[in-house]
Amino acid sequence: MTEPELEVDVLTSQPRVERVPRSHLSLELGHLYMEDLLDGPQALRRHFAQISPWAGFVRARHPAPLRVSTCFLVDDYFSQVASPKKLVPELLEAAHDAGLGIDYLVRESACACAGDVSPAELVLGRIVSDPPRGSNGLRPPVHMTGWVSNSRDRLRPDGLDEALATRPWRPPEQNGARSHSICMEVQLWDEPDGRRRWSCALLSAVWQLLRLGLLRHQGKPVISPERWTGEYPDRWEDLPPLVQLADGAQPFAAFQTVSLLETRFADVEAAVRTILDQVSIDPAVTEQTAAQATAQKVDLSDDVVGRISHVFSDGL
Amino acid sequence: MSSATASEGTLSIGEIRTGLLGHSSQLSMAETVRLLDLVPGEQVRHAAYPRAYAVSPQRLAGIDCFMPSRSGRHVRGVGTFATRATLTGGLIVQTCSHTTLVPSSRQYRREWSHYLATPGVVEYLGRLRLDDAAEGFAQAENGHLNIEMGRTAESTVFNLQRSRLLDGKQPLHAPLGRWRWALQPVRDNGDPGLYRFTVLPEGTRLIRLAVVWPDVSDLLDLVEDLALHDWLLDFVSRQIERARPGSGDLDRTLQHIGPVIDHLLHHWMPKARVQPGLYGLWDAFDRFQGLTRQWDLTINRIRDHVALNSLRLVLRTESEWSGLG
Numbered sequence: 001m002t003e004p005e006l007e008v009d010v011l012t013s014q015p016r017v018e019r020v021p022r023s024h025l026s027l028e029l030g031h032l033y034m035e036d037l038l039d040g041p042q043a044l045r046r047h048f049a050q051i052s053p054w055a056g057f058v059r060a061r062h063p064a065p066l067r068v069s070t071c072f073l074v075d076d077y078f079s080q081v082a083s084p085k086k087l088v089p090e091l092l093e094a095a096h097d098a099g100l101g102i103d104y105l106v107r108e109s110a111c112a113c114a115g116d117v118s119p120a121e122l123v124l125g126r127i128v129s130d131p132p133r134g135s136n137g138l139r140p141p142v143h144m145t146g147w148v149s150n151s152r153d154r155l156r157p158d159g160l161d162e163a164l165a166t167r168p169w170r171p172p173e174q175n176g177a178r179s180h181s182i183c184m185e186v187q188l189w190d191e192p193d194g195r196r197r198w199s200c201a202l203l204s205a206v207w208q209l210l211r212l213g214l215l216r217h218q219g220k221p222v223i224s225p226e227r228w229t230g231e232y233p234d235r236w237e238d239l240p241p242l243v244q245l246a247d248g249a250q251p252f253a254a255f256q257t258v259s260l261l262e263t264r265f266a267d268v269e270a271a272v273r274t275i276l277d278q279v280s281i282d283p284a285v286t287e288q289t290a291a292q293a294t295a296q297k298v299d300l301s302d303d304v305v306g307r308i309s310h311v312f313s314d315g316l
Numbered sequence: 317m318s319s320a321t322a323s324e325g326t327l328s329i330g331e332i333r334t335g336l337l338g339h340s341s342q343l344s345m346a347e348t349v350r351l352l353d354l355v356p357g358e359q360v361r362h363a364a365y366p367r368a369y370a371v372s373p374q375r376l377a378g379i380d381c382f383m384p385s386r387s388g389r390h391v392r393g394v395g396t397f398a399t400r401a402t403l404t405g406g407l408i409v410q411t412c413s414h415t416t417l418v419p420s421s422r423q424y425r426r427e428w429s430h431y432l433a434t435p436g437v438v439e440y441l442g443r444l445r446l447d448d449a450a451e452g453f454a455q456a457e458n459g460h461l462n463i464e465m466g467r468t469a470e471s472t473v474f475n476l477q478r479s480r481l482l483d484g485k486q487p488l489h490a491p492l493g494r495w496r497w498a499l500q501p502v503r504d505n506g507d508p509g510l511y512r513f514t515v516l517p518e519g520t521r522l523i524r525l526a527v528v529w530p531d532v533s534d535l536l537d538l539v540e541d542l543a544l545h546d547w548l549l550d551f552v553s554r555q556i557e558r559a560r561p562g563s564g565d566l567d568r569t570l571q572h573i574g575p576v577i578d579h580l581l582h583h584w585m586p587k588a589r590v591q592p593g594l595y596g597l598w599d600a601f602d603r604f605q606g607l608t609r610q611w612d613l614t615i616n617r618i619r620d621h622v623a624l625n626s627l628r629l630v631l632r633t634e635s636e637w638s639g640l641g
């Protein structure tokens with residue numbers, strides 16, 4: 001007797017993740033702290049004038065039919081000094097005057113909390129700590145320590161603790177350093193008044209993952225663009241987390257991102273890369289994104305850090 | 317799921333812990349999905365047929381340490397191992413930490429994101445003798461494990477047991493079953509494949525297989541299924557010993573056998589989650605270890621015993637009635 005050919009699906013419910021439409025590139029036209037806005041519209045004009053040549057260069061590298069969407073992040077998480085009613089029109093006008101169009105506006109607080117979901121919590125749950133040499137799988141998890149590091153824990157004999165001061169100084173050591181070390185220790189949150197306050201570095205890492213379309217909650221994207229046409233509200237929380245400002249904009253999420261920033265953001269962005277270096281992406285999302293890239297003949301880096309680029313400039 | 321594919325020069329290793337959930341009844345599927353939420357936002361996969369079964373997403377841990385070895389060789393490896401938890405029949409919990417060792421294409425450690433792009437894979441730097449590593453991990457009693465997957469699998473079970481979804485009132489107290497395994501892929505040249513099964517004095521099972529099968533996650537399902545049935549048989553047999561059938565102590569018998577009948581017997585369902593192509597391996601293991609034969613004997617013993625005791629009760633009641641008359 002020959003055996004019948006059987007195909008058995010042992011699990012009825014395979015993970016299903018929603019696909020997000022993607023541009024080829026997500027171009028960030030800046031990131032400003034609220035304090036920067038106190039200088040008035042002049043500061044905005046100066047900013048856009050500085051980055052405009054770089055934006056032109058990036059666009060020239062991605063001519064149509066390649067899809068590029070632009071975005072701008074407003075910090076409404078750490079302070080709120082200007083209302084959207086006042087700021088958004090100023091922002092759009094200043095960009096427009098420099099020949100730039102902003103497709104999407106994102107509130108930084110959306111990286112901490114978007115509806116019922118905390119994108120920051122999702123990312124925290126996906127951090128797999130970079131192991132120093134000798135790590136065998138037992139380390140305090142990052143959700144308890146609140147720090148990510150790229151190096152071996154060090155001893156700091158700062159003279160305050162006698163026991164420590166008597167021990168010889170040991171240099172820090174970057175994990176996998178080829179010859180010399182550059183060590184980073186990045187704080188993910190603090191709790192100044194008993195409530196968790198996410199660090200700018202973590203929120204910016206979330207921001208990169210949102211732009212790359214790599215975050216899902218139970219298979220669904222955590223934020224989706226909402227078109228806004230009316231007058232802008234007085235309070236930032238009355239604005240959707242991700243606002244689409246222009247009709248016909250290319251998709252918000254993209255295969256790759258580039259951010260045009262002032263040089264003072266270089267530290268934060270180095271911290272962002274340290275965090276992203278340690279974020280593992282949902283395998284189902286990884287697989288789907290790779291398939292989407294192949295279908296569109298996009299050459300996509302396997303690791304997430306390879307998909308983000310920065311230009312730091314204070315004007316030339 | 318692990319996307320690792322077994323090929324030559326690779327070795328998949330892992331540890332499994334099997335136990336009973338600390339809860340008074342079977343967990344519903346909705347509760348199961350909440351319990352197994354090991355990675356926030358990622359989906360728990362589940363099936364209702366042929367029996368309730370759910371698998372958590374996999375949580376990763378990073379390592380940079382020596383690889384397992386019997387002889388004590390020092391070969392460094394960098395990468396991640398993955399841990400997943402499953403719940404079978406809303407009651408039997410299993411956690412499995414596993415990884416696949418593959419040769420590195422470089423002689424130095426790379427940036428960490430490189431390793432995260434292939435979850436559940438460790439790249440070894442240098443010459444790893446696969447037999448030495450497999451023996452050290454899953455055959456020798458005093459091999460150098462070096463990777464702490466067992467403790468991770470165990471702490472994952474303990475963390476699940478502390479969940480607020482559970483009432484802590486389990487009908488039976490079962491010890492954790494411990495399995496450590498190593499799977500070496502081999503070329504399909506008609507060899508029957510290597511098979512070593514060792515039971516350590518404290519009860520840990522070690523299994524080494526050399527198999528022609530490319531998909532590591534299918535092999536994971538197979539080993540988990542073997543571990544589950546081995547644990548079930550072991551535990552039910554112990555319960556019968558405790559019940560001391562034939563001692564005449566009916567209460568004692570009922571106390572130990574009752575919950576087994578109520579909660580465990582129907583979970584015996586060999587190969588329920590095994591790919592048909594791997595049935596042969598399951599059967600071969602069963603042939604050597606006699607799982608099914610022992611199980612059948614055990615079940616018959618329980619049923620005979622229950623029948624006999626019912627008969628005794630009937631006779632006793634009859635004699636009491638006749639005594640009254």
